[in-house]
Amino acid sequence: MLNTEQASSLHTELDLYALPELVDAFVQDQLQAVQAVQAAAPQLAAAVAAALPRIAAGGRLIYVGAGTSGRLGVLDSVELYPTFSWPQERALALLAGGRSAMFVAVEGAEDDGPQGAADLAGLQPDANDVVLLLAASGATPYVLGALRAARAAGALCLGFANNPGAPLTAQADIGITLDTGAEVISGSTRLKAGSAQKMALNTFSSALMVRLNKVYGNLMVDLRPSNAKLRQRALALTMRATGADPLRAAAVLAQCEHHVKVAIVALKLGLTVAQARAALDAAQGSVRQALQHPS
Missing domain, CATH: 3.40.50.10490 (Glucose-6-phosphate isomerase like protein; domain 1)
Structure with missing residues (x-):
């Protein structure tokens, strides 16, 4: 048996x-x-x-x-x-x-x-x-x-x-x-x-x-929020990763359709959303590599 x-x-x-x-x-x-x-x-x-x-x-x-x-x-x-x-x-x-x-x-x-x-x-x-x-x-x-x-x-x-x-x-x-x-x-x-x-x-x-580079540190940074709860989570993750204040983090998230990865790179490196996306693409989606080796 x-x-x-x-x-x-x-x-x-x-x-x-x-x-x-x-x-x-x-x-x-x-x-x-x-x-x-x-x-x-x-x-x-x-x-x-x-x-x-x-x-x-x-x-x-x-x-x-x-x-x-x-x-x-x-x-x-x-x-x-x-x-x-x-x-x-x-x-x-x-x-x-x-x-x-x-x-x-x-x-x-x-x-x-x-x-x-x-x-x-x-x-x-x-x-x-x-x-x-x-x-x-x-x-x-x-x-x-x-x-x-x-x-x-x-x-x-x-x-x-x-x-x-x-x-x-x-x-x-x-x-x-x-x-x-x-x-x-x-x-x-x-x-x-x-x-x-x-x-x-x-x-x-x-x-x-x-x-597959869906996480930065231990943060869930490839989140694409589809409701109010997840948008709040995206904001909290972005603020934790960057130290940005709520208004600044929210503004950048709005520009990149609340894609946390893009917001983090844009905020930490002072890039536009388009530049942040390009940096992530060059780093195969790795936030860490994008931050260390911006294009």
Whole structure:
């Protein structure tokens, strides 16, 4: 039996727990998710290193999964645009059962390996694409079908599973095992198995975006705000990075459509918005390099 399907020996009378004890059992068990991601850190670093040149060459991130794993892939993909201005057409997600499966379980969809292959092939992957394949069991047919299609196209395949020795991690170019063990509620991989997947995806994509010059120091500077809250955040980030007063920072942000990167370079170097954009282009989008070597 898979580790994720085992019954926990620690909570055999879970239904009898007093409420504080019940909540504590769930919270404490989540700590194992953190430990599982920590143990997989070398593989995550290798995945970022392998993905970077492909993505820098124009490749896409393609997430594939079923059920909870698939929904977590969708979540990571859609958050890249508001956080890092990553183009939406370069962060795609395939969920077994289609878009409606995001909200309502589509029974049997995860067992359809040929459909997984067809869905992936429909995106016309190539050698620059990076395919992130997610399955708690590590053996979901839909995901394995997508893996076969991705490998046939020469894409980089990253396999995320919560069981050691899973077919998914064995067949991927880089296997990332998040060994979270038995769940508090037997077999419910929406618990710590899902938490570990969320953390691993977040770590991978965030580290990749740092390497793609989407961050200056530890500031989220490639933000393009689309609402009032994000415009306030853009203002705060610009002020922190430059020391400019609110009026000056707001004025420059307005000139550059609230693109924080451009505002920082313009303010720190005393450039026009057009000159700041040119400096960033010459520095491949790196704020640090633009500041150190203005053109």
